[in-house]
Amino acid sequence: MPYYIKSGDIPPKRHTVFRQPNGNLYNEELVSTEGFSDIYSLVYHTYPPTKVKAIKPSYSIAPTIALEKSLQMRSFQGFATLPDDDYLHSRQPIMSNNDLQIILATPKQSPDYFFKNADADELIFIHQGTGRLKTLYGSIEFVYGDYVHIPRGVIYKLEFDTPENRLLITESYSPIRFPKKYLNHFGQLLEHSPYTDRDLKIPQNLETHTDEGDYEIRIKKQDIIYPYIYANHPFDAIGWDGCFYPYALSIHDFEPITGRVHQPPPVHQTFEAHNFVICSFCPRLFDYHPLSIPAPYHHSNIDSDEVLYYVDGDFMSRKHVEKGQLTLHPGGIPHGPHPGTIEKSIGAKETHELAVMIDTFKPLKITAHGLAISQNDYMTSWL
Numbered sequence: 001m002p003y004y005i006k007s008g009d010i011p012p013k014r015h016t017v018f019r020q021p022n023g024n025l026y027n028e029e030l031v032s033t034e035g036f037s038d039i040y041s042l043v044y045h046t047y048p049p050t051k052v053k054a055i056k057p058s059y060s061i062a063p064t065i066a067l068e069k070s071l072q073m074r075s076f077q078g079f080a081t082l083p084d085d086d087y088l089h090s091r092q093p094i095m096s097n098n099d100l101q102i103i104l105a106t107p108k109q110s111p112d113y114f115f116k117n118a119d120a121d122e123l124i125f126i127h128q129g130t131g132r133l134k135t136l137y138g139s140i141e142f143v144y145g146d147y148v149h150i151p152r153g154v155i156y157k158l159e160f161d162t163p164e165n166r167l168l169i170t171e172s173y174s175p176i177r178f179p180k181k182y183l184n185h186f187g188q189l190l191e192h193s194p195y196t197d198r199d200l201k202i203p204q205n206l207e208t209h210t211d212e213g214d215y216e217i218r219i220k221k222q223d224i225i226y227p228y229i230y231a232n233h234p235f236d237a238i239g240w241d242g243c244f245y246p247y248a249l250s251i252h253d254f255e256p257i258t259g260r261v262h263q264p265p266p267v268h269q270t271f272e273a274h275n276f277v278i279c280s281f282c283p284r285l286f287d288y289h290p291l292s293i294p295a296p297y298h299h300s301n302i303d304s305d306e307v308l309y310y311v312d313g314d315f316m317s318r319k320h321v322e323k324g325q326l327t328l329h330p331g332g333i334p335h336g337p338h339p340g341t342i343e344k345s346i347g348a349k350e351t352h353e354l355a356v357m358i359d360t361f362k363p364l365k366i367t368a369h370g371l372a373i374s375q376n377d378y379m380t381s382w383l
Contacts, residue, residue: 001185003197007138008206008239014042020238031153032246033175041242043136046210051231053214062223063101067366071330073316075378078104078309078324079166087111087158088225089217091169093306094326094370097362097369100309101169102326104369107160113216113227114234116155119199120171123271123278124148125251126357127311127324129165133158136235137245138203145251145311146201147270149176154246155217155234166324168309168356174274181269194255194270201248206240209233216265251311251354256284260271261292267355279357283313284349295345298336304359305330313352320381327378330363339382 011018018026027048032040043049076094085108090107101120111130126146133140133148134157142148150156152175170176182193191194212235219226249270257267268279286294306329310321312315329335337345366374 003244004240004241004243005202006042006239007203008208008237009042010042010241012240013240017265018044020046021026026238031242033151033244038175038337039243041137041240041244043237043240044359046208046236047212047232049234052228053231056216056229058224058226059222060224061088061091063096064368065096065250066368066371069363070366072334072376073330073333073335073379074328074366075375075381076326076328077322077373077375078168078326079322080373081106081369083164085109092369093367094373095364095366097360097364099173099273099360099362100167100358101171102358102364103167103171105165105167105169106374107158107165107167108163110159111157113153113218114157115217116217117150117152117171118219118221119152119223120173121152121173121273122148122150123176123346124150124171125168125170125309127166127168128160129160129162129167131158131160131162131165133246133248134235135203135246135277135343136237137240138206140246140248142201142248143250146248147251148248150246151175151244156246170278170358172273176271176273176278177268179272179277183209194257194267195249195253199249199253201250203245203247206237207235208238209235213272217322237349243263251280251282251356254280254282256282258284259287260289261287262294262296263287265359268357269291275362276358276360279359280359281353281355282351283352283354288343288350293342293346294348295337295342296349298334300334301329301359304361305364306335307358307360307364309356309358311354311356313354328366336382 025117027045029043050185081104087107091103091105093101130143215230217228269279270280310325
């Protein structure tokens with residue numbers, strides 16, 4: 001996030017004396033990225049953020065790779081993943097490579113611990129459920145259709161209001177950012193971008209917790225969970241300022257770009273990271289050339305794997321689509337509309353489809369979790 005925000009109480013000058021009512025100094029922490037060369041925030045803690053009491057035994061959550069290499073189109077029944085009480089245990093990697101993990105999660109309860117991903121940015125798409133993201137920076141209410149972006153290193157807890165929650169999580173080992181084509185030289189979203197600053201949900205209602213005790217923060221690093229026990233509540237900040245913080249953006253606030261003839265997938269781009277992009281397919285009017293074909297043309301994605309996650313509505317280029325279904329079209333072979341859908345689309349005026357697409361520029365590996373919910377006959381669905 002390139003936008004400066006100030007929340008709570010902070011001193012007028014950074015790195016200067018700032019005292020609590022009891023006379024003790026507040027503890028300043030710089031949360032920085034790329035060393036000291038990229039975005040950062042300054043946080044003012046009641047306690048030093050270093051008071052570790054113990055570290056419990058670590059354990060691995062590395063995905064089991066079932067298919068290291070594959071050139072087969074596949075469909076995955078995402079809603080076949082079983083709900084689990086525990087948030088971290090419910091996270092099931094489906095596909096991965098050295099740039100990201102694509103994860104489905106079905107947590108039933110709010111965790112009683114805190115979590116920090118020390119390796120990756122997380123983009124959590126809320127398919128089902130409501131609640132709030134609680135962080136040191138404040139809280140963000142989330143609902144169906146929200147992308148919740150949690151930068152690496154942010155300690156958080158998800159509080160659910162609902163017993164059934166389904167999440168699509170993209171873990172990115174590089175920063176997830178707004179596409180450069182939507183930004184001006186100063187980092188502001190352009191007038192013709194499909195969403196603007198006004199659409200972003202930023203942290204609200206900063207709460208300063210001064211409780212002491214045993215607080216568990218489960219930290220993920222290199223696919224290992226390290227349960228740290230801290231001597232005080234991690235959300236002890238009296239204030240912060242800067243450009244590094246979580247935020248949310250609703251897929252329903254993405255304004256589709258349309259034209260006289262069919263527009264290519266890059267017009268749906270919503271986020272970018274190193275070696276992959278994320279796009280949003282939203283309800284929109286179809287092309288308005290008198291001879292236009294609204295259905296997408298066949299295309300050979302030679303340089304990328306395409307993952308499509310179906311959220312809701314009728315997808316005009318596919319048959320037998322279900323909510324929560326994922327499809328994988330690996331780079332190197334052409335794909336396109338199912339038989340009959342091209343002719344059927346001619347003359348149609350609009351679509352109510354809702355989907356999230358992840359295009360990776362390096363091949364994806366399929367995990368054991370992914371293979372277990374895979375439909376291997378999907379490749380013959382064009383016959």
